Amino acid sequence: MAATAEDRSREINYDESKVGTYVLPDPLAFADGTPVKSPEDWTARRRPELAKLFESQMFGRLPEAARAVKPRCVVTSEAKDALSGKAARRLVDIHVGDDPAAPAIHLLVYLPANLEPGRRVPTFLCLNFWANHAIADEPGIPLSTRWIGSGAPAGVVDNRATEKARGSDHMIPVERILARGYAVATAYYGDIEEDHAGAMKNGVRGLFLRPGQVEPAADEWGAIAAWAWGLSRAMDYLEAAPDVDARRVALMGHSRLGKTALWAGVNDPRFAIVISNNSGEGGAALSKRNYGETIEHLNTSFPHWFCGNYKAYTGRPDALPFDQHEEIALIAPRPVLVVSAEEDRWADPKGEFLAAKAAEPVYKLLGTDGLGLDTWPTPAIDSLSRGTIGYRYRPGKHDVTVDDWVAYMDFADHHWNIRR
Template identity: 30%
Template sequence: MRWIGLSLLAGVMLLVGSSCTMLGLNYASLDTANKPAATPPIDVAALVSDPGERARLKGLLQDTLYGAWPEGLPVSFGDWRVIVPDYLEGRGTLEELDITIGAGPGARTFQLVAAFPSGAVQVPVVIAQTFGSNCATFPEQPVTSMDGDACTVRDFGKFASMVISAVFGEYIAEAPIDLYFDAGLAYASFHASDFVPDDEDEAGPAIEALGGNPNPGSTLMAWAYAYSAVITALEADDRVDNQRMAILGHSRHGKAALLAAAWDRRVDAVIAHQTGFGGAALSRSPSGERLDRMVKSYPHWLAPSAAPYAADPATLPFDQHHLLALIAPRPLFLGNARRDVWADPNSSYRAAYAASAVWRAHGETGLKDDMTHFDPAADIAFFLRPGGHSIVDDDIEAFVAFLKAHLQKTAQLPSQVTAP
């Protein structure tokens, strides 16, 4: 457990030696009027009325940046284990489920941990991918650790936890289950790296061994498919309303959440927080991290085919507003921070603005107002707070407001299922 904390601490130290932009010492521009519009344009009429246009866009995403969506890769799961029957002083139960993705000896199993409110019947659920292990997300609870034993360490260690929380926010690891319960939500999460490691050397072999045809084309696609696998598991539980299932991801896991929602129409609402490049930020934007830097630093996130496009994003046959448009008309939350220039909130807003026409064509309102006004009830809820790349109290408050505003609404959407 402590090696995770040390690894994150090392990452923090790396940030200290990096540019002011990456550290969050600059401010994201609020000027969108004098910035380039998102290009190429979306064929709104075709995307709304022609399934072939949707398939074409998904094919472009797979062929360029992300690689294959692993259609039909086997998903199996066992029975729930109640590990804390009186969780949060009796407000609910804390339970654990083994989920296996893949076939044969290369199949990989991870633990989904869920908190169900007492007496839950057909309640909405938010599904999150986490940076820290399940031990860190549920401190002092007997969830299964990465080595297969019950957790014995509360978090990352006292010193590492202080540094990590100071830089990345109180909720980069721990989940505020009490607040989700207050909103009438069940909560489920898993450590994405328990499925496919977030490591350049380990991710490729893990994906190659899964036994699918095809396997995920990148780590981001693998993590996206893991969201879909969790939805399949939760669909089998009567405590969860299948028409009110939201997914949540921060940073790299927000990128995966966007991909999951684009491919799996069972996702009813999406919280994609500070996703940056490869997420909601425009690939053609010259600000922030940029695709070329991402490919050098995290080559396993994207497909091998991404490298030439990252070197010259102008050659891409799409941009990220097309990815966002594939999520319409479902509610989409895009979280940002003013000092998180590395994730480029300005171009993320411009991507959302361009995609908003698809929501309107479906009869929804789409994006409202400007970068600085957060409306949790908007179909594209754009959130910009002070601070940097982190998950803090203001974010959780915004997440919950968005979920409360939309989950009843999404229950009325027609069922469009693409199951793994």
């Protein structure tokens, strides 16, 4: 008989003495056990081998039709005097299919005001949870008509937005980001696929089903892979935008969207920096470490997030042929920043740090400095480390704060040699 939600909650461990022992797979060993000895070994053989493993057993592979998509990007609105003159605002519809009923990704872009002609600015790209109208209280941003999940900050009735939802999302402090000289690009993750188990038919995964197919195969993409695919379609637009420095696009994601950002970073080398904020199980935290959220919880509460093959590891984390330090390693040698919060025990902050540390040998093999920390730091607002693998451990809960954004921008400044 399946365990109830109450039973599962009792099984969650928050006691370090009960973590137990576990063995992490070596990212620098081929599947046959032979060692990876050179950067060429990693790039040509081990990295593809490992990426394929994550794809087939966790996130799911993309259908060939999705891989072949060339999106059609249409600028639908531009305002030079947005945010009381502090910004230029651009709305872009990214069409990923020819069917008029196919979902479109609505990208909201804010640029610093009065950019000189020909100037290209570094940009932060992120998906948002509550739709674009919640990012800023501006009537020029259309109210989303998509399903919006429970937990929205304000103005959502029966999973639909009302006018009261405008400007209700605090997670992207646009004006603070613009003041540092960065642009912001964001889209609602529900434009790509809504976040509930029955949403596939209305999202991009439904769009790419083969004739006669009613659901993805066991090794085909789950929702997280679909959201990551959508981020790459947003990058397709940013790469062509005349005022975006496409060589300096930092990808940020929080919680489930932090899991998404990591997988998007693995698959798309155009993201110059990848930032995981409180991504936890299935994100930056080690799965084999018995602490906080579990694979069982992911597959029970969010069965649509990962591919069908991932269900085989429910209650069996020791059977996983990989762990999350290897996903971080797949982003190497590009900078990656892992951010943890002291009160967010569900996401296992220590497990996030240990995963970042265990990815270090790959970064060092590729000639970078890796994490550069040997011990888990105490939480402090200014605890940001700026190695090629960065780590920040702050007080507080599962959230995105203004101080987090200051850290993201400090990290980007450092790695892009931006002097203030």
